[in-house]
Amino acid sequence: MNRAIHAAAEAANIDKRVSMHTLRHSFATHLLEQKxxxxxxxxxxxxxxxxxxxLYVQVATDLLHEVTSPxxxxxPG
Known part of the structure; x- marks a missing residue:
């Protein structure tokens, strides 16, 4: 699995370090952003x-900006 992740990162021209945790973290963050x-x-x-x-909520800042206060x-009035 580790080799597959690194191969996918290379194919996508991702220069940053990637790991299983990166994939897991991205998965959780994307789910949060999809509400x-x-x-x-x-x-x-x-x-x-x-x-x-x-802890993943801290990363999904776009979602936090969409929240409207009650x-x-x-x-008005």
């Missing part, structure tokens, strides 16, 4: 604690 529930991601990654999965939804 998949964090509990689903927790199960897919096999994390026993939600806190471990929550206070902003209040009618």
């Amino acid at each position: 998949v529930d964090i509990r689903v991601i927790q199960v897919l990654l096999g994390h026993a604690k939600l806190e471990n999965t929550a 206070l902003d939804r209040l009618p």
Whole structure:
């Protein structure tokens, strides 16, 4: 699997260091950006604690910018 990941990175002209963890991290981040529930991601990654999965939220900053505060939804008044 490791050789396949490195071959794919080379074919994609990725100069950065890649590993199984890179693939796992990217998978979780992309799921978050697609608004998949964090509990689903927790199960897919096999994390026993939600806190471990929550670390990926720090990376998905685009998703955080899309969140609208409930206070902003209040009618003026």
